[in-house]
Amino acid sequence: MRIKHYPGKAVQNDDPAWLEMDVPTSTRDRLYEANWNEAGNSAPQAPGSVKAASKLGQYQTLLEEMTGQPSSDRLEISKNGSVRGGAKYHSDRCLARINSKTRHDFQEGVHALFQPRFKIGRNVVITQEHAKKSVRFNDKSVEIGDPPPWLDEPEDPERISQWIDEQNEYILSSTRLTRNDSGYYEHSKKIRQRLPPKNICRSSPDLSASGSLDSLEEFQNRKSDSFTSNSSYNDDDQRHGFDLYKNGRTSPIKNKAAVKGDDFLIPRPKLVVPVHSYGVRKRRTGNLTNAQSDNCDSICDNSISEGRVEVSRENKYLSTLAPGKVLGELAILYNCKRTATIKAATDCKLWAIERPCFQTIMMRTGLIRQAEYTDFLKSVPLFKNLPGDTLIKISDVLEEVSYSNGEYIIRQGARGDTFFIISKGLVKVTMKQPNSTEEKFIRTLKKGDFFGEKALQGDDLRTANIICDDPEGSTCLVIDRETFNQLISNLDEIRTKYKDESADRRRINQEFEAVKLSDLRILKTLGVGGFGRVELVQIHGDGNRSFALKQMKKAQIVETRQQQHIMSEKEIMGDANCEFIVKLFKTFKDKKYLYMLMESCLGGELWTVLRDKGHFDDGTTRFYTACVVEAFDYLHSRNIIYRDLKPENLLLDVQGYVKLVDFGFAKKLQSGRKTWTFCGTPEYVAPEVILNKGHDIGADYWSLGVLMFELLTGTPPFTGADPMKTYNIILKGIDAIEFPRNITRNAMALIKKLCRDNPAERLGYQKGGISEIQKHKWFDGFNWEGLCNRTLDPPICPQVQHVTDTSNFDEYPPDNDGPPPDDVSGWDADF
Ligand SMILES: Nc1ncnc2c1ncn2[C@@H]1O[C@H](COP(=O)(O)OP(=O)(O)OP(=O)(O)O)[C@@H](O)[C@H]1O
Numbered sequence: 001m002r003i004k005h006y007p008g009k010a011v012q013n014d015d016p017a018w019l020e021m022d023v024p025t026s027t028r029d030r031l032y033e034a035n036w037n038e039a040g041n042s043a044p045q046a047p048g049s050v051k052a053a054s055k056l057g058q059y060q061t062l063l064e065e066m067t068g069q070p071s072s073d074r075l076e077i078s079k080n081g082s083v084r085g086g087a088k089y090h091s092d093r094c095l096a097r098i099n100s101k102t103r104h105d106f107q108e109g110v111h112a113l114f115q116p117r118f119k120i121g122r123n124v125v126i127t128q129e130h131a132k133k134s135v136r137f138n139d140k141s142v143e144i145g146d147p148p149p150w151l152d153e154p155e156d157p158e159r160i161s162q163w164i165d166e167q168n169e170y171i172l173s174s175t176r177l178t179r180n181d182s183g184y185y186e187h188s189k190k191i192r193q194r195l196p197p198k199n200i201c202r203s204s205p206d207l208s209a210s211g212s213l214d215s216l217e218e219f220q221n222r223k224s225d226s227f228t229s230n231s232s233y234n235d236d237d238q239r240h241g242f243d244l245y246k247n248g249r250t251s252p253i254k255n256k257a258a259v260k261g262d263d264f265l266i267p268r269p270k271l272v273v274p275v276h277s278y279g280v281r282k283r284r285t286g287n288l289t290n291a292q293s294d295n296c297d298s299i300c301d302n303s304i305s306e307g308r309v310e311v312s313r314e315n316k317y318l319s320t321l322a323p324g325k326v327l328g329e330l331a332i333l334y335n336c337k338r339t340a341t342i343k344a345a346t347d348c349k350l351w352a353i354e355r356p357c358f359q360t361i362m363m364r365t366g367l368i369r370q371a372e373y374t375d376f377l378k379s380v381p382l383f384k385n386l387p388g389d390t391l392i393k394i395s396d397v398l399e400e401v402s403y404s405n406g407e408y409i410i411r412q413g414a415r416g417d418t419f420f421i422i423s424k425g426l427v428k429v430t431m432k433q434p435n436s437t438e439e440k441f442i443r444t445l446k447k448g449d450f451f452g453e454k455a456l457q458g459d460d461l462r463t464a465n466i467i468c469d470d471p472e473g474s475t476c477l478v479i480d481r482e483t484f485n486q487l488i489s490n491l492d493e494i495r496t497k498y499k500d501e502s503a504d505r506r507r508i509n510q511e512f513e514a515v516k517l518s519d520l521r522i523l524k525t526l527g528v529g530g531f532g533r534v535e536l537v538q539i540h541g542d543g544n545r546s547f548a549l550k551q552m553k554k555a556q557i558v559e560t561r562q563q564q565h566i567m568s569e570k571e572i573m574g575d576a577n578c579e580f581i582v583k584l585f586k587t588f589k590d591k592k593y594l595y596m597l598m599e600s601c602l603g604g605e606l607w608t609v610l611r612d613k614g615h616f617d618d619g620t621t622r623f624y625t626a627c628v629v630e631a632f633d634y635l636h637s638r639n640i641i642y643r644d645l646k647p648e649n650l651l652l653d654v655q656g657y658v659k660l661v662d663f664g665f666a667k668k669l670q671s672g673r674k675t676w677t678f679c680g681t682p683e684y685v686a687p688e689v690i691l692n693k694g695h696d697i698g699a700d701y702w703s704l705g706v707l708m709f710e711l712l713t714g715t716p717p718f719t720g721a722d723p724m725k726t727y728n729i730i731l732k733g734i735d736a737i738e739f740p741r742n743i744t745r746n747a748m749a750l751i752k753k754l755c756r757d758n759p760a761e762r763l764g765y766q767k768g769g770i771s772e773i774q775k776h777k778w779f780d781g782f783n784w785e786g787l788c789n790r791t792l793d794p795p796i797c798p799q800v801q802h803v804t805d806t807s808n809f810d811e812y813p814p815d816n817d818g819p820p821p822d823d824v825s826g827w828d829a830d831f
Pocket residue numbers: 526527528529530531532534548550582598599600601602605648649651661662663664
């Protein structure tokens with residue numbers, strides 16, 4: 001199909017070009033052009049044919065043809081003329097739709113198009129003229145009755161009121177004539193409409209809920225409130241409720257084209273629609289100074305710019321609307337009678353927009369919005385493999401919701417029916433702790449991340465809290481359960497992304513619950529750390545497995561004031577459930593020592609392998625660096641900073657994958673906060689740590705660059721004869737370092753991007769997060785998926801003969817220091 005362009009001129013009525021659509025360059029262009037180029041033309045009418053639909057319907061149809069998908073969760077005016085609601089109905093061909101986003105789109109349209117220009121004076125009226133235009137455009141079956149001859153000169157409010165009462169069932173818009181405080185009369189005109197039988201009328205949507213639209217923003221946000229309560233009508237009700245009947249016939253839309261003057265115009269949207277043009281009219285009684293106007297142009301939808309209006313229904317006062325509020329949209333959206341009476345309480349200035357223009361704006365913004373959502377969804381990792389038409393389906397039903405800082409988006413334990421994708425800002429995940437009222441911080445989620453899938457998969461209950469954690473607020477795209485089940489629930493990532501570590505780890509750790517210190521048999525020393533030795537052990541009676549037992553002298557911990565670090569090490573390692581981090585299964589303590597029972601990594605330290613080989617080639621370095629990137633990704637997404645990267649703390653498992661060990665300096669940070677403890681290994685510390693400027697995960701990216709350099713050359717880039725000299729060299733920056741020739745250009749580029757003096761400039765720390773590192777040229781072609789599912793062959797396969805083979809570790813002489821003193825002060829109660 002091809003879109004025909006008619007620059008600056010309207011398409012002829014009988015020109016069939018509008019159906020000759022070709023495939024344009026992008027969906028958005030296509031939609032945009034279809035909308036704008038066609039606006040302002042009338043289509044040839046043929047009863048029952050596609051062309052008999054309004055232009056809006058045609059565009060909708062066009063959209064479907066392009067996407068191949070009717071969308072759900074909306075009202076549909078189908079080809080046979082019935083109007084349906086709810087997601088279940090998908091007619092073979094939908095001619096016009098009001099979907100659940102229309103209110104929102106309307107808001108957008110209003111934003112885009114309204115400009116205050118016209119002073120309305122004191123009257124807010126909806127005139128017959130207006131109604132004719134509206135009705136003509138939207139539904140051909142409405143018969144407009146003549147107003148009483150005296151209506152143009154509304155001298156007698158009582159009479160008009162009475163007339164209104166008599167005509168009640170014909171009233172489309174019911175603005176009453178009353179005298180207001182300042183003695184002004186308000187003006188009313190009638191629209192007569194032949195209504196469907198009473199029972200049908202009764203079932204039309206009850207839009208009488210009290211309330212008002214507080215500004216355009218609220219207009220969007222209040223989708224689920226009383227205003228849209230009609231979405232809960234059963235389909236039958238909706239179908240009847242929205243049908244407009246001509247002369248009692250039951251299938252009005254089929255006959256639309258036969259209605260006189262029925263020409264489906266959608267004018268090219270105008271930026272400003274005159275609301276009220278003032279002809280000089282008879283002065284009214286009272287102290288009227290302004291000319292009274294009844295020469296209203298069509299008012300469709302209004303937004304108050306100045307003054308106040310009163311909303312009432314059946315003579316019952318509902319509310320007063322002040323500037324910024326929106327009114328008059330319901331009748332347009334739902335093609336029903338005016339649902340309330342609006343009277344000017346003071347002189348008012350309103351911004352108004354005609355129905356045809358409104359419809360066009362809605363269509364335009366709807367289509368543009370859909371294209372935008374689709375584009376965004378394409379960039380969401382979760383959806384990267386979904387076909388375009390599925391993304392369009394999703395974007396068609398999602399709703400955008402904004403939250404302010406600190407607001408709970410999801411509460412743990414509540415029932416949940418929705419799935420979320422973050423489109424702006426940050427949120428944090430917290431969980432209640434067993435036997436505690438405290439909420440534990442789990443992780444921060446950012447733009448493109450999703451949440452809320454667990455309640456939809458399990459028993460409806462939310463398993464964690466989600467709280468907006470962004471001073472600028474955050475925005476989520478919200479998807480209903482039905483769409484989630486149909487299109488999203490089967491994606492692999494949905495099933496695996498947020499494995500409940502704590503729960504998983506609890507399960508793993510449960511296995512060791514009964515193990516006592518006395519059940520452990522020490523076989524050999526694997527390493528010596530700052531506070532003691534790490535021994536290879538086996539559990540009594542279990543010869544198939546071995547473990548590493550880290551033994552730490554309590555007195556020495558206290559002496560060096562490392563209590564907090566040790567507690568943090570236990571907590572972080574005990575919770576972590578990542579293939580690239582050594583698992584801690586159980587802790588013990590006695591009077592002299594703290595003990596950590598960990599998985600054993602029998603491949604030895606990466607430092608030993610590096611020492612033996614001198615340096616690694618590009619590919620080998622890439623593999624080990626990638627393992628660290630995965631470990632950092634895991635930690636950083638939970639706001640944990642590691643702070644002690646070096647080859648000594650990278651252990652090879654039997655397969656040759658490396659794991660991070662020694663979490664003595666790891667720390668969980670409050671989101672957005674920094675920490676100031678000077679810690680790490682001199683060659684690896686970042687400049688901001690030396691300068692005590694406060695540091696965060698950015699310091700880990702620095703150390704990643706240092707590690708790459710050391711693995712590629714055998715020596716870290718910043719090395720001095722003592723720590724002070726090393727710090728001085730670090731402060732001179734990476735550009736002062738000469739790169740040996742064996743470091744490839746891409747490797748050098750990445751190291752330099754990681755070792756930027758300013759943490760904010762470091763790769764990984766910026767907008768795209770750690771994925772920016774994964775996408776760097778040096779990693780081009782690297783099999784990240786193979787790494788994560790451990791199908792990728794490691795570059796070095798350690799020789800490990802059996803579960804107690806310690807041949808990959810150095811020999812350590814026995815500790816001659818003698819036993820440390822007892823420490824029963826109790827600081828380690830939680831260890
Ligand atoms: N799970 C393990 N499997 C095998 N060896 C291990 C394990 N954990 C530690 N080791 C060995 O013990 C050494 C010291 O362990 P670790 O670094 O955790 O102790 P530390 O007291 O925190 O040391 P440091 O003084 O370097 O901070 C490691 O470098 C490693 O050789």
